[in-house]
Amino acid sequence: MDGHDRTLREWSALLAEDAEAAGVDLDAPADLYGDGVVAELETRVAALLGTGAAAFFPTGTMAQQVALRTWAGRTGNPTVALHPLAHPEMYERDALRTVTGLRTVHPTRAGRLPDAAEVADLDEPFGTLMLELPLREAGFVLPTWDELAATVAAARERDAVVHFDGARLWECTPHFGRDLPEIAGLADSVYVSFYKSLGGLSGAALAGPADFVAEAKAWRHRYGGQIAHQFPAALSALAALERVLPRLPRYVEHARTVARALREGLADAGVTLPLTHPAEPHTHQFQLWLPYPAAALDDAGLRMAEETGTSLFGLRRFTEPGPPGLSMTEVTVAEPALAWTESDVRAAAAEFAARLG
Structure with a gap:
């Protein structure tokens, strides 16, 4: 059973179990605008991925919009290189352009992630390379570790930053033969989901350097993601990290x-x-x-x-x-x-x- 199969009664009963699994004191105050159990979840994710910090977001769509616009501001380039089958192109109603004011270019249309040569030879400049790991619409496919490292290096040679759409990053470790910090360490920022792969209630995290995450939290507020109480999603995510991730x-x-x-x-x-x-x-x-x-x-x-x-x-x-x-x-x-x-x-x-x- 995954989260899509559960009834309201099952989800309600599961929250108390989630708190026990995550070692959370149910008599502690509920979170308020991101403190408490939400902050605990952010610390846990940053430790798992080996990044300076992490920020909880109510949706992955919001997290990625914020990540890509933050990097556009820092690089001074609003162009994002990504696969045409990537999530922002397929499922976000053109939000990158309509809401965030960015534009996209496609290094390849093949049913796989772009390789180093395609990134190096792209015929216009871009500020950010976004790689979806795995590329869901192409069959949940991944490159080899050496291919991924070469593609990232090609982007850096072009003075671009690299963002991983890691909604399903949790399940990539066997294929790459690397742990989560080593995989996440290739990128400048990483988004992970708590309901995809892990089966949590909802929510996502954006991880990266502490100063980047601090700026992302400001944009999270502007995008309407500063929600008063998010403890159900945070409890579910913490429990999923304990139960399902291993x-x-x-x-x-x-x-x-x-x-x-x-x-x-x-x-x-x-x-x-x-x-x-x-x-x-x-x-x-x-x-x-x-x-x-x-x-x-x-x-x-x-x-x-x-x-x-x-x-x-x-x-x-x-x-x-x-x-x-x-x-x-x-x-x-x-x-x-x-x-x-x-x-x-x-x-x-x-x-x-x-x-x-």
Whole structure:
């Protein structure tokens, strides 16, 4: 179960458990405009990422708007280089331009993060390079560690700063073979989410040098993010850092088993060319592509859940982002999936395939 599946009753009951898991005294005063448990969370995140400071934000969209406009002011350049599939281009209603007054350029349109040569050869200056780790819309993909380091170095050669959209940074450590401070240390600033990957209630943090974070907090106030009481989100985030963060490497490892079992189980059941992307997931999330209309796949999944009590894809639906009849869904391997063996996944894949007709 992740946060999208919980009811109001479940969330309410969980908050007291979260406080216990995080070691927070429920008899202490509630936070007020960012003190108390919110400040404790900020200190914890800065320590985890190895940065000078961190600031809590109610949303990741706000955190990134603030980060990029702060760097634009410091560099004197309002141009941000990023992938066209990055979150600000896909899901923020053009806020970078409309609200923040920035403009964007795209070093590459390939289904991966830009490489060092593409950053070095970009034909106009930019003040900030933003890298989404992992790049969700391309399949939760990551570069190798050496490729990432080279891309960052290429940006620095152009006198640009580097910001990581690390909404899912928490789950990147197995792929890179590096700890969080080493990964975050490549960038000048990092945003992390508390509900993506970690399954917390909501909220995000922006981390970086202390003077940068202090300026970001001023912009947070201007953007309406200085909320009186944020203890529910902060408690949930602190608990998620204790409960879920240590488990993410297991999720990533098991995702590789699940992806293989899905491909092979569907193929054995007669589905033509089932594809997972990446073939070996870089994180605990990946794409599954099947040569059927989305409506037929959603219907098969619903009937399987009704008839067997087992849901292979949870609340996820299929879409047709490419040619008609070629559909994709995102698969997330979290705590419930750990109980599924490889043979369990194969059997469920066969049950699903049997309902495709």
